[in-house]
Amino acid sequence: MLAKPLILGLETSCDETAAAVVGAGTRVYSNVIATQHELHRRYAGVVPEIASRAHLERILPVVREALQDAGTGFEDLDAIAVGHRPGLIGSLLVGTSAAKALAWSLGLGLIGVDHIAAHLQACYLDTDPDQPLREALGLVVSGGHTSLLHVHGPLEVQVLGRTIDDAVGEAYDKAAVILGLDYPGGPAIDRLAGRGDEHAHDLPVAMLGPDSLDFSFSGLKTALLYAVRGKPKGSGNRFERDAGDLTDAQRADFAASFQRAAVTALVAKLQRALDRVDVGTLLVGGGVSANSLLRERVETLARDRGLILRLPAPGYCMDNAAMIAGLAAARYDAGSFDDWTLSAATHSAVREGWIAI
Ligand code: KG4
Ligand code: ZN
Numbered sequence: 001m002l003a004k005p006l007i008l009g010l011e012t013s014c015d016e017t018a019a020a021v022v023g024a025g026t027r028v029y030s031n032v033i034a035t036q037h038e039l040h041r042r043y044a045g046v047v048p049e050i051a052s053r054a055h056l057e058r059i060l061p062v063v064r065e066a067l068q069d070a071g072t073g074f075e076d077l078d079a080i081a082v083g084h085r086p087g088l089i090g091s092l093l094v095g096t097s098a099a100k101a102l103a104w105s106l107g108l109g110l111i112g113v114d115h116i117a118a119h120l121q122a123c124y125l126d127t128d129p130d131q132p133l134r135e136a137l138g139l140v141v142s143g144g145h146t147s148l149l150h151v152h153g154p155l156e157v158q159v160l161g162r163t164i165d166d167a168v169g170e171a172y173d174k175a176a177v178i179l180g181l182d183y184p185g186g187p188a189i190d191r192l193a194g195r196g197d198e199h200a201h202d203l204p205v206a207m208l209g210p211d212s213l214d215f216s217f218s219g220l221k222t223a224l225l226y227a228v229r230g231k232p233k234g235s236g237n238r239f240e241r242d243a244g245d246l247t248d249a250q251r252a253d254f255a256a257s258f259q260r261a262a263v264t265a266l267v268a269k270l271q272r273a274l275d276r277v278d279v280g281t282l283l284v285g286g287g288v289s290a291n292s293l294l295r296e297r298v299e300t301l302a303r304d305r306g307l308i309l310r311l312p313a314p315g316y317c318m319d320n321a322a323m324i325a326g327l328a329a330a331r332y333d334a335g336s337f338d339d340w341t342l343s344a345a346t347h348s349a350v351r352e353g354w355i356a357i
Contacts, residue, residue: 003027005078005332009325012095013087015046017058018321021070025329030069031322034058044183052090059098081328084112085345092344109337111328116350117357119285122323123310137279142286143169146215154330155357161213169288171217175258180243189255196256203261263293281308290317
């Protein structure tokens, strides 16, 4: 007997087509992710048109596989959930339309979930269901977002800070391009950094004034570009050197120095926030929460401050639909459903102030 409510979640915000069946918000019965990395690799980034077409081809096979893996069928489901914001509009529309069609034809409730809030819910997947999301400090670090949140409960968060320019994952991906590494860049830099000297280059850690809880990563990206390739000449796209001139050891030193600066900025803002909000739990989610140095540094921080630390299992850091279905369970329990006017939106609801999810 599968735990209730049994929710089918869909996720199509960027370049992963995903479906999952989750019971009681935390028990993951299936988690299918069809990644499109091979389609976007030659462009070193996600091409929106290619992404939406691929979602369209893959969404129904992925849903069927999720039901099959969970050993269940449409008739056992209690609701259909979808990540409907933020993301690439064409991609989000595929998931949102599929979720509406499924919910309408099956006579089930529809729940649209904010992808950013769902990344924190990933910390609770496959954990003891008796440990609900408590008041916590939450950090969401992904390819599109870097947000510091005071989490008051699963359906209520307060934005404390966010990036004023690039997201940290985006900076990782750009740094990988600068160093001539493969796409997606975050995991490549993480691996390479393990072999380098993090003090080889003194790259900037943006603090943005003594009280700021915001982040900035574009200066770090530019500093890395100039350190690797020298100063630009003439109109700006010719440089003194090329990343191809680097030895493997030099490349590793750059990766490690970049990673030290990026992670130091994230941890510094967590420390500042912890001086201001009284919480017993620290949550970190999003693709960059898979990063080995960040995981190590937040473990130390939580130990020093006597906090419970919740990090997603590695398989739930990157985009997935289990986190969408997991967060939707809280909405289901609260009797909060969406109607057929639910639409896709490029921006997160989690932007400023207090937000009801
Ligand atoms: O959450 P996510 O899957 O998608 C978005 O919502 O954006 O995050 C993807 C981001 C990419 O920028 C990727 O390079 C980064 O997460 N990432 C990492 C690591 N694994 C994924 N960044 C640093 N270290 C990693 N190990
Ligand atoms: Zn994400």
